[in-house]
Amino acid sequence: MAASVSTSEDSIENIERLFKTFTFRCLQVIVYSRIEANILRSNREFNEMFNVSIPDNPAIEDSLKKSLKDVKNFPPKGPICVEVALVTSEGDHMFLETWDLSFNRSSLDMSANRTMHIFTRMGVTIKSLLSATRVLPAYKLARNQGEKGGGYTLTHRVYMGKPQTHMLGEGFKTVRAGAVPTALGLMTATVSYRTKLLLSADMPASATAAIEVKENYFKEEADAGIPHRSPKISNPLPCSPPIRSPVARSESPYCFAVSPSSLEREDKVMRARAEAESSAWETSSKLEYSLEFLKEYFAISQNISLLQMDELPEPVFGAFSRQQPAKRLSAEPEVPFEGLMRKSFLMRPEQRVSGEQTQQGDMKKMTSKEEGEEKENIPREQVTKNVFEMRQANFEEEFVMIDKPPFAEEDDPADVKAFLSAMMRAPKLYDNCGEIGSENETFSLVGKTKSAQSATVSVGQYLSDVEELVNRLEEEMPVLDEFCNSVINMDSREEDEDGGGFLFS
Amino acid sequence: MNKSDDANCQHLTRPYCNLLSDSDRWTVKLKSPELETYLRREVALFRDMLRSSEGQNSGQITLEFYRKNKGRWLFPGENSPWEVWTIKLDVVNLQSENDRADFKSKLSEQLTEKVFSIIDIINRHEYLPRVPTRDEEVTVFDTSFMDFQPYLFKIYHQATGPSPTSVGTTMRKFLRGSLAL
Numbered sequence: 201m202a203a204s205v206s207t208s209e210d211s212i213e214n215i216e217r218l219f220k221t222f223t224f225r226c227l228q229v230i231v232y233s234r235i236e237a238n239i240l241r242s243n244r245e246f247n248e249m250f251n252v253s254i255p256d257n258p259a260i261e262d263s264l265k266k267s268l269k270d271v272k273n274f275p276p277k278g279p280i281c282v283e284v285a286l287v288t289s290e291g292d293h294m295f296l297e298t299w300d301l302s303f304n305r306s307s308l309d310m311s312a313n314r315t316m317h318i319f320t321r322m323g324v325t326i327k328s329l330l331s332a333t334r335v336l337p338a339y340k341l342a343r344n345q346g347e348k349g350g351g352y353t354l355t356h357r358v359y360m361g362k363p364q365t366h367m368l369g370e371g372f373k374t375v376r377a378g379a380v381p382t383a384l385g386l387m388t389a390t391v392s393y394r395t396k397l398l399l400s401a402d403m404p405a406s407a408t409a410a411i412e413v414k415e416n417y418f419k420e421e422a423d424a425g426i427p428h429r430s431p432k433i434s435n436p437l438p439c440s441p442p443i444r445s446p447v448a449r450s451e452s453p454y455c456f457a458v459s460p461s462s463l464e465r466e467d468k469v470m471r472a473r474a475e476a477e478s479s480a481w482e483t484s485s486k487l488e489y490s491l492e493f494l495k496e497y498f499a500i501s502q503n504i505s506l507l508q509m510d511e512l513p514e515p516v517f518g519a520f521s522r523q524q525p526a527k528r529l530s531a532e533p534e535v536p537f538e539g540l541m542r543k544s545f546l547m548r549p550e551q552r553v554s555g556e557q558t559q560q561g562d563m564k565k566m567t568s569k570e571e572g573e574e575k576e577n578i579p580r581e582q583v584t585k586n587v588f589e590m591r592q593a594n595f596e597e598e599f600v601m602i603d604k605p606p607f608a609e610e611d612d613p614a615d616v617k618a619f620l621s622a623m624m625r626a627p628k629l630y631d632n633c634g635e636i637g638s639e640n641e642t643f644s645l646v647g648k649t650k651s652a653q654s655a656t657v658s659v660g661q662y663l664s665d666v667e668e669l670v671n672r673l674e675e676e677m678p679v680l681d682e683f684c685n686s687v688i689n690m691d692s693r694e695e696d697e698d699g700g701g702f703l704f705s
Numbered sequence: 706m707n708k709s710d711d712a713n714c715q716h717l718t719r720p721y722c723n724l725l726s727d728s729d730r731w732t733v734k735l736k737s738p739e740l741e742t743y744l745r746r747e748v749a750l751f752r753d754m755l756r757s758s759e760g761q762n763s764g765q766i767t768l769e770f771y772r773k774n775k776g777r778w779l780f781p782g783e784n785s786p787w788e789v790w791t792i793k794l795d796v797v798n799l800q801s802e803n804d805r806a807d808f809k810s811k812l813s814e815q816l817t818e819k820v821f822s823i824i825d826i827i828n829r830h831e832y833l834p835r836v837p838t839r840d841e842e843v844t845v846f847d848t849s850f851m852d853f854q855p856y857l858f859k860i861y862h863q864a865t866g867p868s869p870t871s872v873g874t875t876m877r878k879f880l881r882g883s884l885a886l
Contacts (some may be wrong), residue, residue: 253736312830321830328824335820375821379828 214315215384220274222322222380223301225249226329226389227264227282227358230299233333234284234342234354235260250323252330267358275303275387276360283357283364284338286345295367296338296354297393299377305385313383325378329389332377336393368394737853744860751862755796765793766862772834773844773857784857787832790823793865 232254271280279302286294312318333339344350365372378389751766768790776782799805834845834856846854 309830320833324830325828328828331820332824335817376825376828377821378824379830381830 215318215382216274218315218318218322219387221249222326222387223271223274223276223280224264224268225252225254225326226301226378227268227280228254228261229326229329230282230284230333231260231264231356232257233330233339234356236342236346236353250319250326252323252326264358270360275385276301277303278360279303279363281359281361281363283359285355285357286338286341286352287355288352294397295394296341296397297336297391298363298365298368300363300390300392301387302390303385303387307381307386308383309381309386310383312381318380318382321380321382325380325387325389328378332375332389332391336391337395337397338393341397363390363392365392368392369396371395737850739850740853740855747860747862754862754864755794762797763793763795764862764864765791766860767791768858768860770856770858775844787834 229252235257268280279300281301282297282299283295284297284299286296288294312321338354341350341352342354345353365374372392372394374390374392376388377391380387748766751764755764769786770788771784771786774783774785797808799808837845842848845857847857848854
């Protein structure tokens with residue numbers, strides 16, 4: 201942090217004092233622009249630091265100084281944030297802005313290594329901040345606050361730490377309101393402000409649904425003669441609990457829908473395992489095959505360890521899924537969107553699922569090496585039962601995580617590519633004629649009837665069968681031509697005889 | 706743009722920005738009545754020009770900061786601008802009150818964006834003329850005001866009608882501008 205100083209005026213202590221004054225001044229400008237006009241009008245003392253004359257309010261200054269009492273060094277190591285919220289007469293909160301003063305020690309401007317230069321730049325930033333506070337939508341709200349205005353009040357909270365912007369609603373904007381490049385680092389003033397200022401009935405619910413707000417969230421100290429509510433916090437509280445996000449899409453157990461790209465990846469893994477276990481599958485389409493495979497795989501592999509199961513995406517019954525969540529007997533109350541909350545199901549004890557089997561007509565047969573017998577139309581309840589006999593998790597800690605739906609806008613169009621490649625690609629015939637167990641049905645192109653004891657059909661034999669068929673057709677071509685001609689001639693002769701009567705009776 | 710205290714410059718740093726109360730509106734106001742009067746006059750001239758021009762629905766007003774360069778030998782001194790701000794305005798005629806209200810909200814958003822873009826440029830602190838010695842201060846600062854000494858600046862405006870379509874017109878403007886300096 202040590203920069204070259206040439207005179208006593210440019211000593212580190214003077215510069216630190218300058219930064220402290222500048223930080224306090226910035227907070228003053230921001231807070232004063234958001235309090236009631238009556239409060240400022242009553243002040244007669246003006247502070248003219250940085251060539252900006254601002255009326256001083258002792259109470260607000262004291263509160264700001266208390267907010268900064270934990271900051272030992274200036275410029276501060278961590279960001280200092282000011283949060284501005286609108287509070288209605290009914291007690292509804294709407295967060296309007298989050299101001300952030302931060303210092304970046306890695307961005308240096310060696311041309312500003314003297315107090316004079318730093319002072320000049322700070323003055324420009326203070327004036328910029330004055331303008332910035334007055335062009336934002338919250339300024340107009342601040343001018344109309346109070347009982348005589350809109351019946352609401354604007355509150356502010358100063359805290360140390362990362363700026364909380366998730367409470368600003370959708371489409372909030374973040375802009376830079378000032379910057380002071382110095383030889384010690386770059387001090388910036390940034391503001392994130394809400395763009396949608398409609399206060400709806402849903403807002404309090406949505407604002408508090410995902411966070412836990414303590415009763416003393418806004419501490420109100422006993423300040424005499426302060427008509428405004430000024431929560432003064434020196435120990436900032438996070439506005440929301442840490443949000444857990446899946447490391448990778450494939451690892452996310454909560455998917456709004458199963459994406460083709462993840463399905464393909466899992467499909468390959470499962471195929472390798474299935475081939476190792478000599479599982480046999482019949483599919484009608486690739487995507488359907490993957491979904492069915494995953495579902496039935498869980499039914500088969502009861503002995504698979506938890507570690508292996510973690511690698512697999514879990515069947516998620518989304519809102520538009522064909523499968524319906526299995527009915528279960530449970531003493532616990534039903535959880536909304538329970539199909540999306542895998543772990544909530546896991547919490548429940550092993551249950552014998554009963555209920556109607558909602559079998560589908562196109563469920564494919566499968567075999568199980570372990571059981572050694574053919575299974576048809578595995579009950580869905582059994583599948584879900586096997587799925588839910590897994591590890592347990594704390595229900596209270598779970599979130600409903602919704603992954604990015606497939607084809608949603610993203611930089612990586614892997615889903616679209618995977619889907620298109622899957623759909624455009626013709627199903628491999630050879631898979632159907634691959635290594636199939638003797639118990640399965642097989643078919644061949646020679647026209648033989650289906651036999652339950654056909655030998656395995658290899659690719660070479662398949663090709664030779666095709667060749668043989670083509671040769672046979674070519675040999676029998678004259679016979680076919682003769683037959684066609686006979687039919688045609690017979691039609692024409694009968695028409696001549698009957699005068700156009702119907703051929704078919 | 707003010708100047709800071711300097712050992713070679715005896716002018717005092719005066720606060721030139723005030724928060725004044727005017728009924729229910731707080732404005733950021735210059736503390737120099739002279740400068741404020743001058744700026745208001747220039748803006749009023751620009752406004753009148755826009756209103757009076759027929760068929761010209763747009764105009765621009767330019768704030769140019771410059772410094773005077775000493776003439777060498779027989780050549781006269783010239784002014785070299787070091788920062789030029791241009792604001793272009795398009796006049797829109799609105800028929801109904803609804804259109805006016807919609808346009809007002811859009812305009813306020815545009816103004817917010819413009820202000821922040823100005824703030825962003827200003828806070829880059831890219832260039833400022835070096836503080837001159839006392840003898841040469843008239844080459845950098847405007848000493849015509851009694852209570853305020855800004856950097857040398859001038860304001861000029863023009864009505865721009867439809868955008869120029871020919872390269873020749875543009876070249877003509879370039880030549881005219883370079884000759885004016």
